[in-house]
Amino acid sequence: MDSTEIKATGRRIMNELMGDGYVEKKDQSRNSFNDVIQDYSEEVCFGRVWARDGIDRKTRSIVNLAALTALGRPAQLAHHVEGAINNGATVDEIKEVLLQTAVYCGLPAAGEAFKVAEGVLRAGGHLD
Structure with a gap:
């Protein structure tokens, strides 16, 4: 191309x-x-x-959630939470990915990621 x-x-x-x-x-x-x-x-x-065939988009999205949490990039994380949903990730999968980051990235980073993700998920009608 x-x-x-x-x-x-x-x-x-x-x-x-x-x-x-x-x-x-x-x-x-x-x-x-x-x-x-x-x-x-x-x-x-x-x-x-993103156009590569090596892993599917849902997996790419999950990797991004973890990386953006580790880097402390809440604005980008918000976009990619929405993208993860669009790529087939469930709310429970997103929750588990963010919990996993607490162990390896620290509680402050994961806590912030949970706040960002909750806002995006609530705004998108994915949480009650």
Whole structure:
């Protein structure tokens, strides 16, 4: 694939992961400063890595939840909680992944991740 096809694949996967219209909404914030990081995300992260066949999207989502918790990245974690649901992860699986991070990443990181995930899951109607 050439870079145009890779970018188109990345944009398609982003919309599948985050919901229809996500990329178009993100495009509204594109400018001459942030265009390079948006291109990188579309081409490398989603057009190349997420497009690979080695593991399924649900597994990729679960890995992301753990990594973003460990790194303390709540804004990205929120996006990927939604993406994990879209990729077939259950609320119980998300809960277990975040609990697992408490052991290896620490209680403060996991506690924050639980707060972020609960907000996303509640807003999406996945919690009562």
